[in-house]
Amino acid sequence: MAENGLFLDDVSIALNGHRLVALAHSVAPGEVLTVMGPSGSGKSTLLAYIGGFLAPAFEASGKVFSDGLELTALPAEDRHVGILFQDPLLFPHMSVGGNLIFAIPASVKGKAARYALAEAALEGVGLAGMAARDPDTLSGGQKARVALARALLSAPRMLLLDEPFSKLDAELRGQMRELVFAKARDSALPVVLVTHDAADAEAAGGSIVRIGNAQ
Numbered sequence: 001m002a003e004n005g006l007f008l009d010d011v012s013i014a015l016n017g018h019r020l021v022a023l024a025h026s027v028a029p030g031e032v033l034t035v036m037g038p039s040g041s042g043k044s045t046l047l048a049y050i051g052g053f054l055a056p057a058f059e060a061s062g063k064v065f066s067d068g069l070e071l072t073a074l075p076a077e078d079r080h081v082g083i084l085f086q087d088p089l090l091f092p093h094m095s096v097g098g099n100l101i102f103a104i105p106a107s108v109k110g111k112a113a114r115y116a117l118a119e120a121a122l123e124g125v126g127l128a129g130m131a132a133r134d135p136d137t138l139s140g141g142q143k144a145r146v147a148l149a150r151a152l153l154s155a156p157r158m159l160l161l162d163e164p165f166s167k168l169d170a171e172l173r174g175q176m177r178e179l180v181f182a183k184a185r186d187s188a189l190p191v192v193l194v195t196h197d198a199a200d201a202e203a204a205g206g207s208i209v210r211i212g213n214a215q
């Protein structure tokens with residue numbers, strides 16, 4: 001078992017008796033495992049299993065470890081997994097800062113300390129001073145950055161990325177993936193990236209697994 005990082009120990013997921021995913025893989029801190037495969041092959045399902053929110057329709061086995069700690073039996077809220085989806089999914093009724101402060105673990109006490117963390121996270125994604133903004137006034141690329149800052153603020157053990165760049169235009173897409181991978185390296189977070197885009201996989205630079213037709 002890999003001591004550091006994420007380890008998927010013979011993970012197998014089936015739907016109606018048909019096996020979708022069979023995977024054994026480790027992802028070192030700061031590295032990216034890219035998961036590719038046709039639509040409906042089970043890529044998002046694999047992320048749901050790792051994150052602890054697999055729908056009951058699926059039958060799954062295999063263990064998930066993070067830094068040697070087994071997560072498999074833990075509920076999603078205790079797994080401390082940072083997730084980015086295709087849509088940034090910011091709360092529209094909160095300011096940008098509110099969206100960030102919401103994600104900070106309750107163990108960080110004091111309004112000033114929580115505000116300072118949120119400000120620093122915004123600065124870290126190139127959005128210094130934007131805490132008071134309404135999320136609806138941000139561009140798609142800015143929203144994606146806020147979602148990244150929010151995921152990082154939650155003190156995650158890993159990042160799970162479900163096509164997070166696919167709605168961005170080519171230039172923003174390149175910038176955003178560099179930012180995400182740099183943050184993952186800086187924070188020594190293992191990353192599982194689901195994508196249809198070979199350029200994403202190439203930029204990620206780690207291992208690529210294909211599920212679906214290849215099995």
Ligand SMILES: Nc1ncnc2c1ncn2[C@@H]1O[C@H](COP(=O)(O)OP(=O)(O)OP(=O)(O)O)[C@@H](O)[C@H]1O
Nearest residue numbers: 015020037038039040041042043044045046055057
């Ligand atoms: N909650 C659910 N209950 C039952 N079946 C589901 C559920 N969610 C997804 N599925 C089915 O499980 C299979 C895998 O879906 P999944 O979303 O993991 O595919 P994917 O590879 O991520 O696809 P895409 O590239 O289109 O996002 C599909 O056949 C899908 O219809």
